[in-house]
Structures are given as C-alpha cells and as structure tokens.
Amino acid sequence: ANxxxxxxxxxxxxxxxxxxxxxxxxxxQEPEISNYSTLLLDEDRxxxxxxxxxxxxxxxxxNIVEKKEEVFWKVTEDKKTKCAEKGKSKQTECLNYVRVxxxxxxTLLYVCGTNAFQPICDHLNLATFKLMGRNEDGxxxxxxxxxxxxxxxxxxxxLYSATSYNFLGSEPxxxxxxxxxxxxxxxxxxxxxxxxxxxxxxxxADPESPDEDDDKVYFFFTEVSVEYEFLNKLMIPRIARxxxxxxxxxxxxxxxxxxYLKARLFCSVPEKNLFFNIVNDIFILKTSNLKEPVIYGVFxxxxxxxxxxxxxxxxxxxxxxxxxKGKYMQSTTVEQSHTKWLRYNGEIPKPRPGACINxxxxxxxxxxxxxLPDKTLQFVKDHPLMDDSVTxxxxxxxxxxxxxxxxxxxxDQVRALNGTLYDVMFIGTDQGALHKAISYENGMHIMExxxxxxxxxxxxxxxxxxxxxxxNEVKEIVVILGGGEEAWGNQSxxxxxxxxxxxxxxxxxxxxxENSIVC
Numbered sequence: 001a002n003x004x005x006x007x008x009x010x011x012x013x014x015x016x017x018x019x020x021x022x023x024x025x026x027x028x029q030e031p032e033i034s035n036y037s038t039l040l041l042d043e044d045r046x047x048x049x050x051x052x053x054x055x056x057x058x059x060x061x062x063n064i065v066e067k068k069e070e071v072f073w074k075v076t077e078d079k080k081t082k083c084a085e086k087g088k089s090k091q092t093e094c095l096n097y098v099r100v101x102x103x104x105x106x107t108l109l110y111v112c113g114t115n116a117f118q119p120i121c122d123h124l125n126l127a128t129f130k131l132m133g134r135n136e137d138g139x140x141x142x143x144x145x146x147x148x149x150x151x152x153x154x155x156x157x158x159l160y161s162a163t164s165y166n167f168l169g170s171e172p173x174x175x176x177x178x179x180x181x182x183x184x185x186x187x188x189x190x191x192x193x194x195x196x197x198x199x200x201x202x203x204x205a206d207p208e209s210p211d212e213d214d215d216k217v218y219f220f221f222t223e224v225s226v227e228y229e230f231l232n233k234l235m236i237p238r239i240a241r242x243x244x245x246x247x248x249x250x251x252x253x254x255x256x257x258x259x260y261l262k263a264r265l266f267c268s269v270p271e272k273n274l275f276f277n278i279v280n281d282i283f284i285l286k287t288s289n290l291k292e293p294v295i296y297g298v299f300x301x302x303x304x305x306x307x308x309x310x311x312x313x314x315x316x317x318x319x320x321x322x323x324x325k326g327k328y329m330q331s332t333t334v335e336q337s338h339t340k341w342l343r344y345n346g347e348i349p350k351p352r353p354g355a356c357i358n359x360x361x362x363x364x365x366x367x368x369x370x371x372l373p374d375k376t377l378q379f380v381k382d383h384p385l386m387d388d389s390v391t392x393x394x395x396x397x398x399x400x401x402x403x404x405x406x407x408x409x410x411x412d413q414v415r416a417l418n419g420t421l422y423d424v425m426f427i428g429t430d431q432g433a434l435h436k437a438i439s440y441e442n443g444m445h446i447m448e449x450x451x452x453x454x455x456x457x458x459x460x461x462x463x464x465x466x467x468x469x470x471x472n473e474v475k476e477i478v479v480i481l482g483g484g485e486e487a488w489g490n491q492s493x494x495x496x497x498x499x500x501x502x503x504x505x506x507x508x509x510x511x512x513x514e515n516s517i518v519c
Contacts (some may be wrong), residue, residue: 028489030055035146036089040101040109041465049109051098056064056111060130061465069129073098075116083116086167093117097146099294100138100161103152108132112142112158112416117167119144140165140175140184153200155244160217162197172197173238174219174260183248189258189311190331191384195223195238199282203293203316214356215244218319220265220297226385227329227341235278236267237303239319239390240297242355250370252377258369261354263322263386267299267312267397274400276310277302281462284316289413289421292316294393298406298427309406310397311427311437311444319390323354326388328379343387349373353380399437399444405430411439428459 004151040052041061048064050057054074060066075083075096083094093116100112104123111131112121119138122131143150143163152161158178165171165187175184196383199220205213210513218241225234240262249256267276286293294315306483330344351361353376357369366372392398408428413421423439432455453457 002499025317030057035097036100037146037461038098039461039463040103041463043465049101051101051111051113053098054096054113056098056101056124071124071129071131073111073113073131074120080115081120083118086117088117088438091147096120099142099146099150100152100159102152102159104154104157107406108484110154112138114142114144114146117144140173141177143169145169149195149197149221151197151200151219153202155202155217160202160242161196162200162219172255174242176242176246181247182433183242183246183255184382185260186253186256190226190382192261193224193226194233195221197221198279198310201282201284203284204287210359212359212362214358216241216320216356217244218284219339220279222278226331227339229340235277237267237277237297237299238262239265241319241323245357245369247369249372249374249377252374253381257382258372258377258380259354259356260384261323261380261386262384263319264389265297265312266315266389266391267297267310269396269400273311274301274308276308276312278299279502280406283409285411285413285423287413294411294423295319296409296411296423296425300405301395307405309401309402309404311399311401311406311409311425312392312397313439314390318393322386322388322390322409324352326382326386328353329385329387330383341385344383349375349379351376353377353383364397394442398439399446401435401446404435406435408462410462412464426462426464428462430458431456433460434459 013439020494033052033055035053036050040049040051041047042049043061046061047068048059048061050059055070055072057067058069060068073096075094080090080094080508083354084090096113096115098111098113099123099386102110104110107126109124109126110121111124112119115138119142121136121141122134123140124131140163141152141159141161144167145164147171148164150161150163152163154160156345158176160174160176162172162174165173171187172195173184174192176182197219200217202215202217204215218239219235220239222235222237228234228238234410240260241391242257243259246257246259249258266280267279268274279298279301280298283296284293285296293316295316297312297314299306299310299312327346329341331340332342349366351366351372354363357366406427411423411425415421416422425435425437425439425444427435427437428437432452434452435446436442436450437446438510
C-alpha cells in the first residue's frame with residue numbers, strides 16, 4: 001500500500017544565494033500512528049490539519065512539533081470483524097483511514113474515513129475539536145479502500161468527489177453530494193473506464209462575463225482508452241468538467257450529470273515519439289495577475305523504462321474551447337481495426353449537449369438542465385468524450401527531464417527585479433527530491449535540486465501556502481513522502497525549515513538564458 005509520512009518545508013520562493021541549502025529537520029511522532037495522507041492548511045489560524053489512520057490532528061503550521069488538538073476516530077470491533085470476514089486484513093485494512101478534510105464553513109470541517117470498508121462522514125467542530133456524531137453514509141464521497149485513488153473538492157457547501165462506489169472498487173463515480181440536488185456519473189465505460197483519479201478543483205465564472213456563464217468543477221484522471229483497443233491497455237490522461245448549476249435531466253439522465261464532458265490532456269512531442277500518457281499531479285494557478293487560470297501537470301510515459309518526465313501547462317480558455325466548440329466522438333464498429341471511436345460528423349442537437357445553462361440557453365427559455373430536450377440529453381449520454389484534445393501552451397511540454405519520475409507539483413508567482421512576473425514551481429520526485437524551476441516564455445529552467453531525505457522515498461503530496469511576515473514572504477511547502485511495506489507501522493511527521501531571505505534577489509537575465517525544454 002502507498003502510505004505516507006508528511007514533511008513540512010518552509011521556504012522563501014527565491015532562496016538566498018548565500019544560504020542555498022540551509023535547512024534542518026524536526027520530527028513529530030505519535031506512537032502507533034501512520035498514514036498521514038490527508039492535509040488541509042488553515043492560513044488564517046496558522047493550523048495544519050492532518051488526517052491519518054483513525055485520528056485527525058491540528059498542528060501549528062509554523063512548527064508542527066506543536067500539536068494543538070487531536071481527535072480519534074476509531075472503527076468498532078463489530079465493523080472490524082465484518083470487514084475481516086470479507087477477506088480484508090483486520091490489522092491493516094479494516095481500520096478508519098481519514099481521506100476527506102474539507103471546510104464546510106468557518107466553524108466546521110467535513111471529514112470522511114474508510115471505516116473498515118464502510119465509508120463514513122461527519123462534521124468536526126473546530127471550536128471544541130470534537131466530532132459531531134452524524135455518522136453519514138460516505139458511499140460515493142470517500143473510497144472504501146485506503147489504497148483506492150480518490151479526489152474531492154468542496155464547492156459552496158456541496159462535496160464533489162471522484163472515487164469508487166462499491167466494496168470491490170469496480171464502479172468509479174464522479175458525484176455531487178448535496179441534500180437538495182445530488183448528481184452522479186452514468187455507470188458506463190464511455191463515461192469512466194478504470195480511472196485513476198488525481199485532482200479536482202472549481203473555476204469560478206467571471207461575474208462580468210457577458211454570456212452569464214456558470215462555475216465549473218474540473219476533474220483530472222488517467223483512464224483506459226475507449227478510443228483504441230490493443231492487446232495491452234492504452235492509458236490516456238483526461239480532464240472532465242461539470243457545471244455547478246447542473247440539476248440533472250427530467251427523464252433522461254435523471255439524477256445524473258447533464259454537463260459531464262471529458263477530453264484528452266495532450267502532453268507529447270510526436271515528432272520525437274515522446275508520449276506522456278500518465279498524469280501524476282495537477283496544480284491550477286489562480287492569481288489576480290493572470291488573465292485566466294493556468295493548469296500545470298506532471299506526466300510520465302505509460303512505459304517509463306526510459307526514465308522521462310514532463311511538465312505541461314494549459315490555459316483554461318483552451319480547455320473551455322474544446323468543450324464549448326469542439327467535435328464529439330462516437331463509438332463505431334470497424335472490423336480488424338484498433339480504432340473504436342471516431343469523430344462524430346452528424347447534426348448536433350440544440351441546445352449544445354454538455355453546455356452549461358448560460359445567457360444563450362436562458363434566452364431560448366431553457367432556465368435549467370431539467371428543461372433540456374431529451375434529444376440533447378441522450379446525445380451527451382452517448383457522447384461524453386470530445387474528439388479534440390486539450391493542447392498545452394506552446395503546443396509542447398514546458399519541460400522534459402531525463403532520469404527522473406515527477407510525482408507532484410505546486411506553483412506560485414514571483415516578481416523579478418525588472419518587474420516581470422514568473423511562475424515558480426516546486427516539483428517532487430519518486431526519489432524524495434524537490435526541484436525548483438522557473439517557467440518563462442520559451443520553457444522552464446531548473447534552478448535548484450534538493451535531496452530532502454537520504455532514504456529516497458517517493459514524494460506523494462505537496463501543499464503550498466504563502467504568508468507575509470513583516471517585510472518577508474515565507475513560503476510553506478508541505479511534503480508527504482511515500483513509505484513502503486513498513487507503511488502500516490510507526491511513522492513521523494517531519495518539518496523541514498529552510499532559511500532564506502524573502503523577496504526579489506535572484507532572477508536575472510543570466511538565469512533566464514537557458515531555452516531548451518530537455519534537461
């Protein structure tokens with residue numbers, strides 16, 4: 001199982017050239033506690049919430065050795081026994097692994113755990129740091145198995161989740177868990193085909209947009225291709241999206257998404273026969289300095305025997321153009337052909353299938369997805385996959401790096417001495433190293449490589465935050481290092497503090513000279 005040990009790194013974005021490697025390690029260790037796999041940073045309270053095996057911690061985010069609160073969330077013996085009777089390990093699997101920590105409001109966290117393969121959700125009161133005892137069914141909100149892929153995001157009080165809906169992990173689902181209007185994906189291979197869920201986030205619509213567009217929730221995953229069929233399964237990186245205002249269909253797609261569409265995330269160099277088909281992590285950069293959000297992803301080839309990794313970046317407008325204007329695909333039967341889906345060239349129903357309810361739809365008296373005609377709904381039910389791919393900025397990867405496997409990425413912006421803004425990336429590897437890189441007009445430059453730990457464990461999570469401290473800007477990076485088989489044993493929470501002057505001291509023209517995307 002891929003179990004993790006958290007590490008906390010405090011770093012100025014641009015480190016002092018006189019102290020490039022000044023950092024030290026502090027341990028936080030609790031007896032019998034492991035699987036620190038879920039993190040939530042509260043920048044207002046300076047607290048790091050940590051979901052682990054059968055416990056939730058609140059730690060001082062500037063010094064994680066200081067434990068502020070803890071609450072245990074254990075499985076009953078009866079549930080452990082029933083779980084073991086189904087063939088699971090009573091010592092390792094039939095426990096409660098906390099997988100969801102999301103803000104419900106200023107005073108409550110929404111939390112979910114695997115609960116011995118009977119997922120459960122509750123509210124955590126931040127004032128008392130006590131669970132409220134709601135014991136809500138977590139099916140569709142939280143995985144059954146702690147090893148299953150999973151992601152979630154809370155949007156205006158509703159939890160959007162991508163997980164597995166059954167004990168065996170064979171029914172993938174993307175859902176909105178809402179008392180008023182719960183929705184889910186259709187259980188069909190064209191919608192989701194053995195996905196490995198990576199990330200989810202919401203992109204808010206521009207309130208001044210003339211077309212009165214809707215907020216959209218994006219999901220990122222790698223899945224088995226439905227377009228092609230070979231002897232071995234071909235993996236494809238995907239981006240899918242739904243509209244927040246989706247209410248499902250009246251007859252067709254009742255209580256199902258009517259706005260669910262997905263497309264391929266293209267991160268390749270075809271002329272060099274380099275195809276990066278596995279997306280390992282996503283970070284969406286949203287700042288007031290950007291015209292639009294930028295999606296950064298780290299990718300590896302399906303057969304990574306060549307030891308390559310790539311970083312690709314995408315404008316959100318490119319994504320929306322694919323969903324709003326692109327061609328659809330449809331399944332086809334072609335004997336003795338590997339191609340199973342082709343571009344649909346027939347008539348497209350109106351309103352456009354999969355579109356949000358915007359000003360144009362409302363003008364045609366479609367006030368809600370419940371009003372959409374069956375023809376539109378049946379089309380999107382049968383054609384959730386777009387023919388157009390989402391292409392990266394510059395039509396190629398920002399960076400291709402040899403002899404490394406990138407696992408995680410976080411991104412922020414920094415202003416250089418000349419006033420120019422640059423995207424700064426921290427990229428984690430499967431060997432426990434952290435790469436710091438600058439993205440600029442023609443590519444990326446790796447400024448620094450730090451081997452955080454001598455045991456070369458894989459970095460499984462990075463979490464970035466920034467706080468102003470006087471005149472200094474402190475960057476906090478939370479790093480989770482993956483363990484091996486010893487994962488079920490004792491582990492420590494580790495805090496790496498790295499000294500560095502804040503501000504704008506390093507970026508100069510000489511550093512920006514390198515132009516190659518291959519390092």
